[in-house]
Amino acid sequence: MAGEQLVPTGAARSGLPTLGRTTPAADKETTMEAPVLSTPATAISAEQENNPWLAQAARFDEAARRLNLDAGLWKVLRFPSREIIVHIPVSMDDGSVEVFTGYRVQHSISRGPCKGGIRYSPDVSLDEVRALASWMTWKCAVVNIPFGGAKGGVICDPKTMSQGELERMTRRYTAALIEFIGPEKDVPAPDMGTNEQTMAWVMDTYSMHMGQTMTSVVTGKPVSLGGSRGRREATGRGISVVVDQALKHLNMVPAETTVIVQGFGNVGSNAAKLLWEKGYKIIGIGEFDGALHNPNGIDISELLQHRARTGSIHKFAGASAFDKDTLLTQPCDVLIPAATENVITSRNAHQLQCRILCEGANGPTTPLADDILGEKGVFIIPDILANAGGVTTSYFEWVQDRMGYFWTEDEVNQRLDRIMMDSFTDVLQYAIAHDVNNRIAAYMLAIDRVAHTTRQRGIYA
Numbered sequence: 001m002a003g004e005q006l007v008p009t010g011a012a013r014s015g016l017p018t019l020g021r022t023t024p025a026a027d028k029e030t031t032m033e034a035p036v037l038s039t040p041a042t043a044i045s046a047e048q049e050n051n052p053w054l055a056q057a058a059r060f061d062e063a064a065r066r067l068n069l070d071a072g073l074w075k076v077l078r079f080p081s082r083e084i085i086v087h088i089p090v091s092m093d094d095g096s097v098e099v100f101t102g103y104r105v106q107h108s109i110s111r112g113p114c115k116g117g118i119r120y121s122p123d124v125s126l127d128e129v130r131a132l133a134s135w136m137t138w139k140c141a142v143v144n145i146p147f148g149g150a151k152g153g154v155i156c157d158p159k160t161m162s163q164g165e166l167e168r169m170t171r172r173y174t175a176a177l178i179e180f181i182g183p184e185k186d187v188p189a190p191d192m193g194t195n196e197q198t199m200a201w202v203m204d205t206y207s208m209h210m211g212q213t214m215t216s217v218v219t220g221k222p223v224s225l226g227g228s229r230g231r232r233e234a235t236g237r238g239i240s241v242v243v244d245q246a247l248k249h250l251n252m253v254p255a256e257t258t259v260i261v262q263g264f265g266n267v268g269s270n271a272a273k274l275l276w277e278k279g280y281k282i283i284g285i286g287e288f289d290g291a292l293h294n295p296n297g298i299d300i301s302e303l304l305q306h307r308a309r310t311g312s313i314h315k316f317a318g319a320s321a322f323d324k325d326t327l328l329t330q331p332c333d334v335l336i337p338a339a340t341e342n343v344i345t346s347r348n349a350h351q352l353q354c355r356i357l358c359e360g361a362n363g364p365t366t367p368l369a370d371d372i373l374g375e376k377g378v379f380i381i382p383d384i385l386a387n388a389g390g391v392t393t394s395y396f397e398w399v400q401d402r403m404g405y406f407w408t409e410d411e412v413n414q415r416l417d418r419i420m421m422d423s424f425t426d427v428l429q430y431a432i433a434h435d436v437n438n439r440i441a442a443y444m445l446a447i448d449r450v451a452h453t454t455r456q457r458g459i460y461a
């Protein structure tokens, strides 16, 4: 396969010059070294706090230590099992050829095929994809679905690319990964910068190579191509369910609960809409280029119509323009970061004024910020629980594709609600039983489940 490198754990990156229209974030990557098992947890310095791989590893180490995980399993579960880097040539609309760098990291197949999204963003790095792949393993285990974890990413700026360029890049990326993905191997899904159309191209490219239509190779497809009803809203729906559960636990009621949401994409807009429909007061919405605020509440249905008409949330009559960075530190009951990593750090965690932090995005809070929020008594619903509604309905989609029989939206939603409620209870009980915070409880629950299947399967030699 031209242009592909299989990178063994710990290997340095290829060192190629600038590829595509953005530069690989080489300086962000770390060389993974074997864990020092005698230290209680990976110590994170202020300079390292924005590295998502180290953030994941720090939480993993803490949970593994509390579980008394044996040294061998610790090493097996700490590192991804396979990392693939591809450099993919794409014909651009102006006749030039660009080469884009893409990744697929497969963290674990212990509980089933790998599962995880594909991200298109200028900021994608190998360390980010490693972290996201590991989080997928823990997330699937928290909600107890039979998948391991993986993640993919391509360094590109989808906002500046035409549909034709995106299609050609997606097909070439899929072709480069063809032997590593499949319904029983690794099942991609959408993530930031990718959507149902991207998944349709992945499915079609894979099917063309296999000589038959194979819908179950990806999830998050259009419903007309084997997608599941309810998948588009599933992550936001899962968030609305766990926020409801947190309110019950903390003796709060929706009608008196204010919410701020950062990111008005798939996750953020659906979470905001569903919570607004349940009577929560959404007082702030943040986007990458500005924010909206209204202490009396924003009509989310009207905001969605406004965005559909104008292409952005800005100049919306039902709220005032607001600074996107200070939005996160405004008083509210529930804060939902639903955009990207590292938005709550040691620099702003002291200023947060929320009672509940529900992590719609993956990795929005750094470990140093966790410590500060713990001291402030913020109730955190960690990402690997809060945003697991998406992968849960992706699991339903995979099941339906393999059966060739499709459920109603009500059936999908009822099953999703049940799993999210049960998982919230499992994590909370784990936290109480082990006297740890919700995040470490979720990691412990997940690691315990993956360690169990890894022990049962044994180490193949």
Ligand code: NAD
Pocket: 190, 191, 192, 193, 194, 235, 262, 263, 264, 265, 266, 267, 268, 286, 287, 288, 289, 324, 338, 339, 340, 341, 360, 361, 362, 387, 388, 390, 391
């Ligand atoms: P998306 O691309 O649909 O939406 C992301 C939104 O965030 C966009 O509107 C973008 O403009 C905005 N944004 C980007 N940077 C921002 C910033 N700095 N400040 C404010 N807004 C910003 O992506 P998505 O699918 O909604 O994913 C969002 C997050 O949720 C990611 O961390 C992703 O990994 C996670 N997630 C997504 C799913 C899913 O089903 N889509 C499931 C689980 C987790």
